[in-house]
Amino acid sequence: MTVSFTALLCLGLTLGHGTPVLSGTLPKPILSVQPESVVAEQTTVTFLCEGTKGAQEYRLYRNGYFRNKEIPLNPNKAEFSISKIAPQDAGRYNCQYWTHDGWSQHSDALELVVTGVYSKPRLSAHPSPVVTEGGKVSLQCVSRQPYHKLIMTKEGTKKRYWILDSDQSTQKYQDLFPVGPVTSSQRWTFRCYSFDSNSPRVWSKPSDPLELLFSGTLHKPTIKTEPGPVVALGSPMNISCQGTLDAEMCFLHKEGSQQTWGTQTPKEPGNKSTFSIPSVSEDSGGQYRCYCYSSAGWSEPSDTLELVVTGIYDSKLSLSARSSPVVTSGGNMTLQCVSRVFYHKFILTKEDQKFSSSLNSQYIHSVRQYQALFSIDHVTADHRGTFRCYGYYNQTPQLWSAPSEPLEIHISGLSKKPSLLSHQGHFLEPGESLTLQCCSDINYDRFALYKVGEDIFTKQYGQRTQVGLTLANFSLGYVSSFTAGQYRCYGAHNLSSEWSASSDPLDIMITGEEQMRVYVVSNLSMSSHGGPKS
Numbered sequence: 001m002t003v004s005f006t007a008l009l010c011l012g013l014t015l016g017h018g019t020p021v022l023s024g025t026l027p028k029p030i031l032s033v034q035p036e037s038v039v040a041e042q043t044t045v046t047f048l049c050e051g052t053k054g055a056q057e058y059r060l061y062r063n064g065y066f067r068n069k070e071i072p073l074n075p076n077k078a079e080f081s082i083s084k085i086a087p088q089d090a091g092r093y094n095c096q097y098w099t100h101d102g103w104s105q106h107s108d109a110l111e112l113v114v115t116g117v118y119s120k121p122r123l124s125a126h127p128s129p130v131v132t133e134g135g136k137v138s139l140q141c142v143s144r145q146p147y148h149k150l151i152m153t154k155e156g157t158k159k160r161y162w163i164l165d166s167d168q169s170t171q172k173y174q175d176l177f178p179v180g181p182v183t184s185s186q187r188w189t190f191r192c193y194s195f196d197s198n199s200p201r202v203w204s205k206p207s208d209p210l211e212l213l214f215s216g217t218l219h220k221p222t223i224k225t226e227p228g229p230v231v232a233l234g235s236p237m238n239i240s241c242q243g244t245l246d247a248e249m250c251f252l253h254k255e256g257s258q259q260t261w262g263t264q265t266p267k268e269p270g271n272k273s274t275f276s277i278p279s280v281s282e283d284s285g286g287q288y289r290c291y292c293y294s295s296a297g298w299s300e301p302s303d304t305l306e307l308v309v310t311g312i313y314d315s316k317l318s319l320s321a322r323s324s325p326v327v328t329s330g331g332n333m334t335l336q337c338v339s340r341v342f343y344h345k346f347i348l349t350k351e352d353q354k355f356s357s358s359l360n361s362q363y364i365h366s367v368r369q370y371q372a373l374f375s376i377d378h379v380t381a382d383h384r385g386t387f388r389c390y391g392y393y394n395q396t397p398q399l400w401s402a403p404s405e406p407l408e409i410h411i412s413g414l415s416k417k418p419s420l421l422s423h424q425g426h427f428l429e430p431g432e433s434l435t436l437q438c439c440s441d442i443n444y445d446r447f448a449l450y451k452v453g454e455d456i457f458t459k460q461y462g463q464r465t466q467v468g469l470t471l472a473n474f475s476l477g478y479v480s481s482f483t484a485g486q487y488r489c490y491g492a493h494n495l496s497s498e499w500s501a502s503s504d505p506l507d508i509m510i511t512g513e514e515q516m517r518v519y520v521v522s523n524l525s526m527s528s529h530g531g532p533k534s
Contacts, residue, residue, distance in 0.1 A: 027052060028105035031095045033112065038159075038203075039085055041116040047080040049095035049107065057098045061106075063091045090114040090201035111201060115193060118145050118204035123192045124258035126176070130213045130301075136180025137212065140258075141192035143174065143204070148194035151203065152177050155189035164192075179212070184298050187249075188212035211251050211260045213291045216298025219244050223290045223302040230349065230400075231280045233311035242272045243292035243299060255287040255304070266292075285309040285398035310390060312399040315341040319348075319389045319404040325455050326410045326490065327379045329498060335374045335387060337404065343391030346372035347400070351386040361391070381497045384411045410450075410457055410499055412490055416442050417501040420449075420489045427509050434479050436487060438503065439471035444491030447472035448499065452486040462491070484510045 029051040039045055049058045058078035060067045070078040078097075082089055090113055094106045121143040131137050141150045141164065150164040164175040182188055190210045193203040221243040231237045241250040243266055250273035252262040264273035273292075277284055287306050292299040321327075322334040337346040339361070347358040359372040370391075376383060387407045390400040418440035428434060438447040438460075447470075449458045460472035470491075476483055487506045490499035 026097075026099065026101060026104035029058075029095055029097055029107045031093060031107040031110045033093075033110060036159075037111060038113040038115060038153075040205075041086065041114060042084045044081065044083045045085050045089075045112070046082075047093060047095065047110075048077060049080070049097065050077040051097035051104065052076065052099070054099045055097040055104075056100070059096055059098075061094045061096075062089075064094075067093075085114055087114050087117050087199075087202045090199075092201075113201045113203055115203040116205045117202050118143075118148070118194060120205035121150065121192050121194050121207045123190060123207035123210045125210060125212065126258060128258060129210060129260050130215065130253060131180075131182055133184055133214065134181045136178065137182070139177045139179055139190055139192075139210065140174060141177065141194075141207065143194035145194050145196070145204065148204075149197055149200075150175050151193045151195065153191050153193070153206075155191065155209070156187070182212060182214075184214040184216060187293060208259065209263060211263060213251055213253055213260065214298040215291075215301050218292070218294065218297055218299040220300035221247070221250060221290050221292045221302045223288065223305045225305060225307060229306055230308045230310060231284075233281070233309055234279050237277050237280055237284075237307075239275045239277070239288060239290075239305065239307075240272050241275070241290035241292065241302065242266075244294070245271050246294045246296065247271055247292040247299070248294050250290055250292045252288060252290050255289065257286075261288070280309050282309060282312060282399060285396070287398075306398060308398045308400055310400045311402045312396075313341070313343075313391070313401040315339060315391075316402050317346070317389050317391055317404040319387060319407045320455060321407065321409065322373070324450070324452065325408060325457060326412055326450055326488075326499065326502065327383070328501075329379060329381065329411050329413045331379050333376045333379050333383070333409070335376070335389075335407065335409075336371060337374065337389035337391075338369050338371045339391055339401075340369050341391070341401075342370055343401065344394045345397075346370075346389055346391050348372075348374045348387060348389045350383075351388075351406070379411060381411055384409060384497050407455055408457055410448065410490070411497070412502055413498040413500060415491075415498075415500040416440065418442075418444065418447065418489055418491045418503050420487060420503040420506045422506060422508065426507060427511055428479050428483075429511055430480055431478050434476045434483065434508070436474045436476065436489070436506065437471055438474065438489035438491070439469050440491050440500075441469055442491060442500070443493075444470050444500065445494040446492050448490045448492070449474045450488050450490070452488065452505070454485075479508075479510055481510055484508055 029049050032048045034046045053075055055075050059069045060080045068080050072078040093110045096104045096106050121141050124140050126138045152162045154160045191206040193206055195203045221241050224240050226238040243250055247266050250264050251260050252275045254261050262275040266273045287304050289301040291301055317337055317339045320336050322336055327333045343361050345358050346361055349356045361370040361372055363370050388403040390403055392400045418438050421437045424434050444462050446461050462470040462472050464470050488502045492499045
């Protein structure tokens, strides 16, 4: 590898054989360019040629060819503007001026480079962009363009450029650039470009910036995800990094990545930087940290944020409560997650993400499926809510399957049980209409009906009667064999997340179907037990 440093590129071109350039003896002018000498396509560029008093004409040359002339309004200098710069405008520029005493010498040459002509290369740090004080790191620039040379730049008040010879033996057109020892007293921001040797002033688009990150001593920032750390594939999400009030820049880094994932200037309120991911992909899953930089130095890294992407695998799982989705406060609960597709582990989550637990999968030969049983002891009101389960593999713990259907868990307490009635009786013919009524002399605001053996929990607001009762009617429509079974109901107050004790069970039988009679008889033997098993 050949590394050469230049204040700007010394690409070695000389004036060509164009229109003759008269070189005089007057002092040479000074040529400068705005906004800078390395500009992207379509940028407006202004050359400033500063001469001397009495100058009556200024001329600008490109590669030795006359480009333009200006009669100055200010005799000391002249401006030459090029709007929407193009690749053919790249080159070596000189200027000179003319007075009554003749022509001046040529100014020193100024190299103008135009970028954005080829696709951008990829810049990465090895082993990682996270470095220690006095440490060293290797930067790798990889180009898609065959036979191109590479240029490394270091951002700052005064940019620096290095030319790298790409290693063409691997057909990847890449090179490694050693950096170090590095110090945390300054920022180390790099980009790289590629260019064709035949057109050394026409460069590719710049690579994404690569910032070397230090683990400093200033107060660590706070990292969060919005809406949460478990995100469905293809969904948008934001990662926020909130630093101290003097933070000037914050950086996001994904563990194991050889690039920085983003750079943001903190904004009010709260001095927060927000990194947006418009569409979450497999690559988004992983562990993240953020770092902030100020004039006082670098912060400590934030705590680790684990981002999980769901929906990577299409096979759906099923989640059910082993006994009932209605659990007595203080009791025990077992939730079963089942899949016909193999996963190393299953994980159970609660909708508010305050609860998660993972277990190894077990293969059940008799039913040819994989499962995990999640046991929760001493159930409290905090366990009330919606649960889902997922599957994942050990080698990619942040990439989960599609979720199971939601399972809602309800907590029943010790407040007085309501009564469950059927005005149509216990025995009905198929096609008859059935309404069940849950009522209580306690002023419950809402009621719920539950069919034993199913996960459906139907809710209704209570109605007050003139005799001091509250009740709710649950219409089950026209009955069929699927209606038969055992039902219970519960009451609750609006200010409480806990349901009452269960009503006594009510058995509904559909006549004319022998199999249902057998089912109901078995349930009748259970009716003396009262509340649901837990």
